Amino acid sequence: MIREWFELAENIKKMYGSEGAIALHEPTFDGKEMEYVNDCIQSGWVSSVGKYVNEFEKQLASYAGVKRAIAVVNGTAALHIALKIAGVKEQDEVLMPALTFIATANAVSYLGAVPHFVDVSTLTLGIDPDKLEKHIIQIGQFKDGHLVNRLTGRIIRAVVPMHTFGHPVDMDPLLDVCDRYGLVIIEDAAESLGSFYKGKHTGGFGLAGALSFNGNKIITTGGGGAILTNDEQLADHAKHLTTTAKIPHKWDYRHDEIAYNYRMPNINAALGCAQLERLPYFLEEKKNLVKKYQEFLKPIKGVRLLTEPESSSSNYWLQTIILDEDIYNRDDVLEILLKNGVQARPVWTPLDGLLPYSGCPKDDLSNTYLLNRQIINIPSTPLKGEHNVKT
Numbered sequence: 001m002i003r004e005w006f007e008l009a010e011n012i013k014k015m016y017g018s019e020g021a022i023a024l025h026e027p028t029f030d031g032k033e034m035e036y037v038n039d040c041i042q043s044g045w046v047s048s049v050g051k052y053v054n055e056f057e058k059q060l061a062s063y064a065g066v067k068r069a070i071a072v073v074n075g076t077a078a079l080h081i082a083l084k085i086a087g088v089k090e091q092d093e094v095l096m097p098a099l100t101f102i103a104t105a106n107a108v109s110y111l112g113a114v115p116h117f118v119d120v121s122t123l124t125l126g127i128d129p130d131k132l133e134k135h136i137i138q139i140g141q142f143k144d145g146h147l148v149n150r151l152t153g154r155i156i157r158a159v160v161p162m163h164t165f166g167h168p169v170d171m172d173p174l175l176d177v178c179d180r181y182g183l184v185i186i187e188d189a190a191e192s193l194g195s196f197y198k199g200k201h202t203g204g205f206g207l208a209g210a211l212s213f214n215g216n217k218i219i220t221t222g223g224g225g226a227i228l229t230n231d232e233q234l235a236d237h238a239k240h241l242t243t244t245a246k247i248p249h250k251w252d253y254r255h256d257e258i259a260y261n262y263r264m265p266n267i268n269a270a271l272g273c274a275q276l277e278r279l280p281y282f283l284e285e286k287k288n289l290v291k292k293y294q295e296f297l298k299p300i301k302g303v304r305l306l307t308e309p310e311s312s313s314s315n316y317w318l319q320t321i322i323l324d325e326d327i328y329n330r331d332d333v334l335e336i337l338l339k340n341g342v343q344a345r346p347v348w349t350p351l352d353g354l355l356p357y358s359g360c361p362k363d364d365l366s367n368t369y370l371l372n373r374q375i376i377n378i379p380s381t382p383l384k385g386e387h388n389v390k391t
């Protein structure tokens with residue numbers, strides 16, 4: 001058993017052509033990154049003014065097939081503002097998977113609202129729409145036209161589906177459920193730039209969506225994020241809220257609400273423009289990586305490589321092994337891979353198990369905890385393929 005994992009580690013190191021340790025995910029800068037960033041430095045426009053922010057926003061919106069994109073300082077800020085413009089308020093409850101990064105819950109908490117955890121599907125790793133509806137039927141009731149949690153008395157305002165490791169949530173049935181119960185959808189698409197459900201880009205299904213361009217995501221701006229929406233008015237409000245709500249004027253400092261300094265600096269957007277040009281190649285290389293890993297895992301019994309759900313095209317941001325828990329102990333496998341120079345890691349601790357969120361309302365989370373014992377992420381940096389030529 002140990003030998004098979006040792007061989008996997010050897011295969012991974014050979015594939016990346018490296019004797020040293022292989023990272024889980026590293027940024028790839030092989031396009032016009034230097035040129036655009038240099039342009040910012042030479043022109044002096046590195047901060048809150050400059051052409052790259054507008055350009056990055058335009059290109060993002062066009063790629064994601066939405067009317068507007070607003071670039072911000074990170075994905076958490078994007079989620080915060082997306083939830084705010086969607087009308088999430090103090091003492092609202094917001095349904096979300098327990099199997100997500102803590103930022104999803106933190107953004108809800110910044111608004112004084114309360115995360116309400118639901119279970120995920122073992123096929124998509126995202127919210128399971130059927131189980132969600134059963135839960136709503138069990139704990140919900142309508143009061144003054146709002147869905148209310150009978151157990152807490154709070155309004156259940158919204159749902160935040162998260163597209164785990166880039167694999168799209170089954171959106172059609174989720175949209176139906178949300179429609180039936182009057183719930184707003186805000187997508188956490190932080191991991192899913194380049195992922196499509198039935199031909200439509202993730203992040204464009206709800207009232208608003210959030211992307212992240214942190215250093216470990218499929219493209220990076222150093223740090224950064226974006227709000228996506230098809231609603232022009234909400235987009236204008238999001239832009240206003242992320243730029244201190246300043247009213248344009250030749251010299252006067254006038255601000256008409258309490259807002260945020262969340263604007264993405266020009267130098268980060270310059271990096272983003274170059275990275276976005278490379279995205280089609282990253283996606284291609286990620287799919288090649290799937291084929292390699294399927295080959296490597298063939299001799300290992302009791303494992304499967306997570307593949308894109310039906311009707312979806314995934315960006316395969318992080319490659320994911322699902323272990324048969326009757327055969328393997330997750331931490332033992334992690335130890336072997338780490339000892340042999342391959343960075344691997346488990347999925348997040350389910351959020352209801354974290355100190356700040358242990359008291360939140362929740363459904364049965366059996367799939368979440370099963371997956372927590374089964375999932376291992378393995379190195380996922382795009383390989384340098386034949387398409388990795390300078391553009």
Ligand SMILES: *Cc1c(COP(=O)(O)O)cnc(C)c1O
Pocket residue numbers: 074075076077100101103104162188190191212213214224225
């Ligand atoms: C990365 C990530 C975020 C937050 O993005 P930052 O840019 O790091 O703030 C939010 N949700 C999920 C699921 C993420 O993976």
